[in-house]
Amino acid sequence: MLHTPNHDYRILDAQGAADYLAAHPALAAHLGGTPGEWTCRDVADGNLNSVFLIDGPQGGLCVKQSLPYVRVFGEGWPMDINRARFEHAYASRVAPHVGTLAPRIHHFDETQFITVMEKLEPHIILRNAMLAGRRLPRAVADVAEYAARTAFHTSDLAVPFERKFADAGVFSGNLALQRITVDLVFTDPYVESGRNRVLSPHLDAWAASLREDSALKAAVARHRLAYLSKAQSVLHGDLHTGSVMVTPDDTRIIDGEFALLGPTGFDTGTFIAHYVMAWFARSAHEGSSQENASFRAALADDIVEFWNVFATRFIHLWQEWDGENDGTPRTHFTSGTDRQALDAFRRSYVDEILADTVAFMGVEIIRRIIGFAQLADFTTIADEPARARAMAGALSFARTVLLNPGRFRDVATLVGALLEHERADAGDPQATGNV
């Protein structure tokens, strides 16, 4: 499965990235001046790829390159370099629909696995803003808008099926990164795996109880199957607060290398999961309890706003759509009663997205706490017992939503349940009950 890069492939360093731009006049023109006047920074803070920012007198660009291995680990962990192609395929697929909610892509190089895109500055990663206790007024509504537009416009509601089947053909090739999701998200947290990173000994009992929870594993199987077989729309596949760059008045979604054709609720559920985890983590963060309480209230409001904007916009896009589609052909819905039936169908369709959202949210929370890829929201809590309590609250919440799907049919109920899990017992998963 590992792609051996071609003969001409070269791994860039910061200077190499500048040289690369210098060799492409159209790109160099964005920067202005001469290469000697350019500055270049390595800003990779993700796990997988190289990222450089190059500035010239007239502007800047961002150069992202994928490597045949996992960057933070090195050559000992090979990783299909074609992930760059899928990230580019995803960015191209959604670009016509997302306006300025994603960075503009200027150039893609199939040989060097390089994407050159708009440099985002002074944007910062949304997670970092949230960790610093900053509220970004637009972020939530903007990501909801992005999720609604990408979900709608790549679905059978907005395209002839031939277009969607073409997307299926493309994204069904993104095997290496889907394997990561299937293993790290849906499998490892429920077994003993060397990749798991349980906060030991505090959460050992929790980890064991998840492994032994047969009903939970059956619920996870249901949603793993949905992940693999519910081909509703082209998904980002990793839409968490680390894939969003923000300023107070601008929001951009980056890093779509996990793209797949899958269930719409996977993106929305992933995003909400990170707000939920920020909420639980917050209780253990420094700062006055007053400050923390109001920040958490704001996070809870954010979750409600995110879902409401998503649902409203998705339905609105659908109602306004007058292009061809094979899902609900216009010729079938012409009379007044037809349109009423279609509106009811739309609501049930979005209700089903919410059900999926809630479930995928639960799965994402569990994997971020038990599994390999941990979050700064928690790891920055130095006091381990306090960290464990925050994590246990999130686990208890996640388990409850997965085991009781019928109970969370609207976002207010979902958010209302956060507080019930606040006092989960880190040492005794059964005590927290509530399932």
Next chain:
Amino acid sequence: MLHTPNHDYRILDAQGAADYLAAHPALAAHLGGTPGEWTCRDVADGNLNSVFLIDGPQGGLCVKQSLPYVRVFGEGWPMDINRARFEHAYASRVAPHVGTLAPRIHHFDETQFITVMEKLEPHIILRNAMLAGRRLPRAVADVAEYAARTAFHTSDLAVPFERKFADAGVFSGNLALQRITVDLVFTDPYVESGRNRVLSPHLDAWAASLREDSALKAAVARHRLAYLSKAQSVLHGDLHTGSVMVTPDDTRIIDGEFALLGPTGFDTGTFIAHYVMAWFARSAHEGSSQENASFRAALADDIVEFWNVFATRFIHLWQEWDGENDGTPRTHFTSGTDRQALDAFRRSYVDEILADTVAFMGVEIIRRIIGFAQLADFTTIADEPARARAMAGALSFARTVLLNPGRFRDVATLVGALLEHERADAGDPQATGNV
């Protein structure tokens, strides 16, 4: 979308088919003797492709070729010739799992779009056997076995997702034939279309009432979306009694050119639909009413047997499976309670296939009566008012199951409802009520 065949492509006639085999020693060896001793018959009775049977002293072969147009219509109706590739891809995909339930494929020619396969003789088409009032003791259980094996072994329950995504990559290319299904099955019957063939004037009111039934169209939209986006298993895509060849002790499924990755219940629903239509048609056929009544009772039993064998075999294959899969990884289900939870999950999975089966059955019935592709079961009823009554019964039944999905949760209830629709009023779709 129309594929222009390559330069070397030649349309075969019967003699050409024999010459083709003569030019391939491995194939000629099946027939034995010299080409001069061979006989050749054109047996195409389907709509799309050429089919020849060639016999020699030692055996026979079947030669099927696709044309760049619809055979029965001629060049005025172009049709992507690549359908032969998808039929071959499907046959190859399921061959390891279906044993002798499909003809053996000896040869596929990508340039000539020719498949050379085992000649089936004295097999006849199952529909013709049923029309002649013959019961084939094995057919139903064999087709159920075939449906269970193909559904299970191509699903996430039996393969790593990489394998299923590879299938998605292949079958997402089968656009021309999916377009036929989307248009003829899911769209045309609910609008005024030049392709529809309503038995006028008898069923005009019925056709109008389907066009005006907003709730029905919403139900159809739900299942059209499932057809396009529920990527559960590799489907035959056209599994009706015309795609099955039988003797009293042998059953073969042919003609998988409509193959797609889709909802498992589509194949099973299509198959049952044709038994339901045979049931309704039977009342108007010649023969003693005693004979007809017992034949219909047998058809009703067949439906029950088909579903029960399918469900039992599907679950059994799943329980026995010890290969890798990503749907329900073995490592998740090890303890006694795990296995209980998994068993409950299996039952709910099969219940969902039944719900889909019932709905797709309804859609298939409607399209066969209102739409382009009519069935001999009905067209052989010379007395038009009687034909209309039989058709109205089937339409009434189909509409009821689509509008009341919760009511048909087991196959006995489904079959029990047949009689309630027997006396549907051909002239007054509302009178038959029952919805």
